[in-house]
Structures are given as structure tokens and as C-alpha cells.
Amino acid sequence: MSKIVLHQWEISPFCRKVRKILQYKKLNYVTQNYNGLLALKVSKLSKAAKLPVLEYAGEWIQDSSDIAEFLEHRHPQPALFPSDPQQQAQALLWEDWADESLYWYEVYLRFMDQRALQLTIPLLCAGRPQFEAWIIGSLAPIIYRQQLRSQGIGRLSRDRFEAKFFQQLARIEVVLSHQPWLASHELTIADIAVAAQLEEILRTSTLKERILAYPKLANWLTRMNY
Ligand SMILES: N[C@@H](CCC(=O)N[C@@H](CS)C(=O)NCC(=O)O)C(=O)O
Structure with missing residues (x-):
């Protein structure tokens, strides 16, 4: 599988949430940080101009909840969402x-x-x-x-x-x-x-x-x- 890239602010709680999901599912990933004035580039990454954005095999997913769902779909185990x-x-x-x-x-x-x-x-x-x-x-x-x-x-x-x-x-x-x-x-x-x-x-x-x-x-x- 090609590389997973997490576009992030390291200090953002939503980016931390995605890192915790990736770690829980034991997926390898790299991070791209938008510190300082690099933040001005974020509007080009997502419509909402917010981070996190996940780059996964050519797909770009924004919003930590959508990223959670996306990763659960592709990597169901260990599960994030209870079946009950x-x-x-x-x-x-x-x-x-x-x-x-x-x-x-x-x-x-x-x-x-x-x-x-x-x-x-x-x-x-x-x-x-x-x-x-x-x-x-x-x-x-x-x-x-x-x-x-x-x-x-x-x-x-x-x-x-x-x-x-x-x-x-x-x-x-x-x-x-x-x-x-x-x-x-x-x-x-x-x-x-x-x-x-x-x-x-x-x-x-x-x-x-x-x-x-x-x-x-x-x-x-x-x-x-x-
Ligand atoms: N609902 C979004 C919220 C993301 C969010 O608010 N991220 C903040 C960083 S903690 C952000 O990008 N703020 C920049 C802005 O609002 O312009 C998610 O779950 O990913």
C-alpha cells in the first residue's frame, strides 16, 4: 500500500485523534506539518481549510470523524465502532x-x-x-x-x-x-x-x-x- 500522509498541526487535538486512530490500528504513516506561516497553505488542502487531512492512496479525506470512518472501512480490525x-x-x-x-x-x-x-x-x-x-x-x-x-x-x-x-x-x-x-x-x-x-x-x-x-x-x- 502506498504511503499514508497525515497533514497536521502536531498540537491540534483533532490531529492527535487521527494519530491515535492510526496507532491503534497499527498503520504506518508520515506527517506533514503546517507550523507557523505554512498554515496559509492549508486552504489549498481542504474546502473547510482545516486540519487534519489524510492522504491515503491518492484519496484526500478531511475531518477527523470522516477519517475515522474511512480507516474503519479499509482496516476494520481492531474496530473503533462497536457492532452493538x-x-x-x-x-x-x-x-x-x-x-x-x-x-x-x-x-x-x-x-x-x-x-x-x-x-x-x-x-x-x-x-x-x-x-x-x-x-x-x-x-x-x-x-x-x-x-x-x-x-x-x-x-x-x-x-x-x-x-x-x-x-x-x-x-x-x-x-x-x-x-x-x-x-x-x-x-x-x-x-x-x-x-x-x-x-x-x-x-x-x-x-x-x-x-x-x-x-x-x-x-x-x-x-x-x-
Ligand atoms: N471537525 C473537524 C475540526 C477540525 C478543526 O477544527 N481543526 C482546527 C485545528 S485544531 C483547525 O483547522 N482550525 C483552523 C481554522 O479553523 O481556521 C475535525 O474533526 O477534523
């Missing part, structure tokens, strides 16, 4: 929650926090000239804070935001107190989608210790580090 319809529905609902809701908590924790930003900008510009870090460091917080405000979560005070975030983690802790994985007796796309967001949060957030204080969640994150 109820568990499958639950797994897909978790995936959608991770992508559409938890993602914004990740963006808030990265772009509304000065210490997290100091870690984030060098990662976004790794390997690029210094002036690009200056440009991205000036523009990215403005763009993402605007998106957070439109989404709604960016209007919350830090205290209110943290209360809501930890409420969500407490709910995950309850689920993991009753079952080893989020949606089934086995690892599914639910676990990969949620872990990808939380792993990126842990990477740059100042809340790391408080997040890992949930014992079931911390244990599950260790198991997700396959």
Missing part, C-alpha cells in the same frame, strides 16, 4: 461531544491563559523562523478569543469556566467508575476522541494536577497512552 447498535450510538455521541464541546474547553485553556499561551505558540511555530512566532503569537490569541466569544464559552469568567469544566470531568469519573471504557466493554472511538482533547489540555494547561486527581480518569488516560 446501542453501544455504537453511545460511542458516536461521545465522539461528537468531544469534538464539538470539549474542544472549546481545550481552546479556552490554551488561548485565554497567558502561561498556556507561552507553551502553545512555540509549539505552533516549531521549526519556523522567529518572526513567524511573533506574527502567530500576536494573531492567534485574537482569532481564537473571538471564536470563543462567538461560541459562548469565552464569555464565562475563569471561575465559572473551571466549575463547568470540572463538572464534566466528574461526570466522566462516574462513567469510568462503572465501566473500563466510555461507551463499551472495549476501547472505541469515544475513548480516542475524548482522550485526544484531554491529552492536549494536559499538555499546556496549568490545571494538570487537578485533572489527574480524578483516579479513574487518570487510570483511563494511562491506558489510552498505548
